Amino acid sequence: MNTEIVVFAVLFLVVSGMGFVAARWRRADDLASLHEWGLGGRSFGSWITWFLVGGDLYTAYTFVAVPALLFGAGATGFFALPYTVVTYPLVFLVMIRLWSVSHVHGLVTPADFVRARFGSPTLALLVALTGIVATMPYIALQLVGIEAVLKTMGVRGDLPLIIAFAILAAYTYQSGLRAPALIAFVKDSLIYLVILVAVIYIPSKLGGWGAIFDAAQAKFDATPAPGDGILLNSNNQLQYVTLALGSAMALFLYPHSVTGVLAAKNRDVIKRNMSALPAYSLLLGLIALLGYMAIAAGIKPIGTDVNTVVPQLFDVMFPDWFAGVAFAAVGIGALVPAAIMSIAAANLFTRNIYREYIRPDATDAQEASVSKIASLVVKVGAVLCILLIDPQFSIDLQLIGGVIILQTLPSVALGLFGRWFHRGGLIAGWVAGMGSGLVMLYNIANPATKHAHFGGSAFPLEKLGLDTKMTIYAGFLALAVNLVVAVLGTWLARAIKMAEGPDATRPEDYVADRDDPRVHDLEVAGSS
Numbered sequence: 001m002n003t004e005i006v007v008f009a010v011l012f013l014v015v016s017g018m019g020f021v022a023a024r025w026r027r028a029d030d031l032a033s034l035h036e037w038g039l040g041g042r043s044f045g046s047w048i049t050w051f052l053v054g055g056d057l058y059t060a061y062t063f064v065a066v067p068a069l070l071f072g073a074g075a076t077g078f079f080a081l082p083y084t085v086v087t088y089p090l091v092f093l094v095m096i097r098l099w100s101v102s103h104v105h106g107l108v109t110p111a112d113f114v115r116a117r118f119g120s121p122t123l124a125l126l127v128a129l130t131g132i133v134a135t136m137p138y139i140a141l142q143l144v145g146i147e148a149v150l151k152t153m154g155v156r157g158d159l160p161l162i163i164a165f166a167i168l169a170a171y172t173y174q175s176g177l178r179a180p181a182l183i184a185f186v187k188d189s190l191i192y193l194v195i196l197v198a199v200i201y202i203p204s205k206l207g208g209w210g211a212i213f214d215a216a217q218a219k220f221d222a223t224p225a226p227g228d229g230i231l232l233n234s235n236n237q238l239q240y241v242t243l244a245l246g247s248a249m250a251l252f253l254y255p256h257s258v259t260g261v262l263a264a265k266n267r268d269v270i271k272r273n274m275s276a277l278p279a280y281s282l283l284l285g286l287i288a289l290l291g292y293m294a295i296a297a298g299i300k301p302i303g304t305d306v307n308t309v310v311p312q313l314f315d316v317m318f319p320d321w322f323a324g325v326a327f328a329a330v331g332i333g334a335l336v337p338a339a340i341m342s343i344a345a346a347n348l349f350t351r352n353i354y355r356e357y358i359r360p361d362a363t364d365a366q367e368a369s370v371s372k373i374a375s376l377v378v379k380v381g382a383v384l385c386i387l388l389i390d391p392q393f394s395i396d397l398q399l400i401g402g403v404i405i406l407q408t409l410p411s412v413a414l415g416l417f418g419r420w421f422h423r424g425g426l427i428a429g430w431v432a433g434m435g436s437g438l439v440m441l442y443n444i445a446n447p448a449t450k451h452a453h454f455g456g457s458a459f460p461l462e463k464l465g466l467d468t469k470m471t472i473y474a475g476f477l478a479l480a481v482n483l484v485v486a487v488l489g490t491w492l493a494r495a496i497k498m499a500e501g502p503d504a505t506r507p508e509d510y511v512a513d514r515d516d517p518r519v520h521d522l523e524v525a526g527s528s
Contacts (some may be wrong), residue, residue, distance in 0.1 A: 008153065008328045040181055042263060045269060049270075056340045059142055062284065063330055065144070068306045068309055070216075074220050074231075081284060088277055092270075098113060100513065101416070105505065114415060117505055118426065118501045120501045121357075128349070130404055131255040131345065132348050137400070142337060153315075180336045198314070199286045213230060215296035216295045230292075234470070256344040260340060267514075297317065404434065410429055410430075411430070420490070421487075422498065425490030428485050428489035433479060433483075441454050441457070444459055
C-alpha cells in the first residue's frame with residue numbers, strides 16, 4: 001500500500017480516537033447541557049484556549065486556499081496577513097465584554113446577547129439565521145482541504161470523504177467541544193512541524209528564495225491579468241485594504257469564533273490569547289509562500305482544482321513518509337474547525353430557534369440533545385454542499401460568507417458598547433446590508449471560473465458610475481449601507497416613538513469576571 005496513505009490513515013485514526021475519549025477528558029458531572037457539551041463547561045485555560053481558538057480560525061482551507069491564491073493571483077493573497085494582525089486588537093476590545101456579559105447571563109450564542117441587549121426576538125432570529133447560513137459553507141470548505149489531499153494521494157470517489165465526516169460527526173456528538181479542544185494540540189503541532197520543515201527544506205531544493213520569487217514574477221509577466229503579480233497595483237490596492245479590514249471585522253462575528261472565546265474560564269485567558277495568537281499570523285505568512293514555491297517547482301493543479309497545488313508540492317518535494325505526515329496535518333486541520341463550527345451552528349438553532357419559538361420550556365438536557373442532533377444535520381448539509389456543488393464555487397461561497405456575517409456587526413459588536421441603535425433600525429439595516437451585499441455579489445463575474453454571478457468579492461466601482469477600474473470588497477460597501485440605514489431607521493423609530501426593547505443587561509455586566517456573585521439565569525421579555 002502507498003506509504004503516504006498508510007501514514008495519513010494511521011494519524012487520522014489516532015486523532016479520531018482522541019476525539020472519542022475526549023468525553024472523559026476534564027470530565028464534567030453531566031454533559032447534558034449546552035454549557036458543558038457546547039462550551040466545554042466554560043473552563044478552558046490559556047493553553048487549551050490558545051490551541052482551540054487557533055485551530056478554530058486557521059483551518060485546513062487556510063492552509064490550502066491562501067497559497068493557492070498566491071499561486072494564481074500573486075500579492076493579493078497576502079491580504080490574509082494584515083487582516084489577522086488587525087483583528088486581534090479589535091477582538092481584544094470586543095470579546096472580553098462579550099465573555100463577561102455572557103458569563104453573567106448564561107448566554108451561549110451571539111444571538112442570545114442580541115436578545116438580551118435589545119429585547120427583540122426578531123433581531124435575535126436574524127442574527128441566528130445569519131450565523132447558520134454563513135457557517136454552513138464554511139464547514140463545507142473544510143472538505144476542500146481533505147478532498148485536495150485525497151486527490152493528491154490518488155484516492156478517488158466520495159466515499160472516503162463521507163467516512164471522514166461520519167467519524168467527525170460521531171465524536172462531536174459524543175464529546176462536544178472537548179473533542180476539538182483535545183485534538184487541536186495534535187493538529188497545531190503537526191502544522192507547525194510541516195510548515196517549518198517546508199520553508200527550510202523546499203527553498204533549499206529550489207535554489208533559494210531569490211529563485212522562487214523570480215519564478216513567480218516570470219509567471220505573472222508571461223500571463224498578465226489585472227491585479228496579478230507579486231506587487232499590488234493601482235486597480236487592486238483599495239480591494240486589498242477593504243478586504244483585509246472587512247475580513248478582520250468579520251472573523252470574530254462567526255459563531256464558531258465566539259464559541260471558542262466563550263469556552264475560556266476568565267477574562268485574563270482571553271487577554272493573554274489575543275496577545276499570543278498573532279504567532280499564528282507568522283505561520284500564515286510562511287504558509288502563503290508555499291504558493292510561490294509551487295510556481296518555482298513547476299506544480300500543476302489536478303484538473304482545474306487549484307486547491308491541490310500545496311498537496312501536489314508536498315507530494316513532489318517530500319519523501320513519501322513525510323508527505324503522509326503533511327497530508328495528515330491538512331486533513332486533521334479540517335476536523336478541528338469543522339467540529340467547532342457544527343457545534344456553534346447547532347447551538348444557534350437550539351437556543352434561538354428551538355427554545356425561542358418551538359419549546360420555550362426546554363430543559364438543559366433537552367437543549368443539549370437537540371443541539372447534538374442539529375450538529376449532525378449541519379454536517380450532512382456541509383457534505384451535500386461539497387458533493388453537489390463544483391468545488392471551484394466553494395471559494396466563492398467563502399467570500400459570500402464574509403459579506404453575510406458582517407451584517408451582524410452593528411447589533412453584536414456595536415451593541416456591546418451601547419444601546420444607541422433602536423432595534424427597528426438594526427433590523428432595517430440588516431435587511432438593507434444583506435440585500436445590497438447579495439446584489440453586489442450577484443453582479444460580480446469571474447471569467448476564469450466561468451461564473452457570471454457570485455464570482456468573487458471584488459466589486460468594480462465602475463458599476464456605481466465611477467470612471468475607474470478600481471475594485472472594492474463588497475462586504476465593506478454592504479456594511480456601510482447597513483450602518484447608514486440603521487442610523488436613519490433609529491432616528492425614524494424614535495421620531496414616531498416606536499417602543500424600545502427592554503435591556504436585560506447592566507453596565508457592570510460587561511466587566512464581570514469568573515465567580516462573579518451576580519451570575520444569574522437569562523430572563524428577558526418583549527418582542528418586535
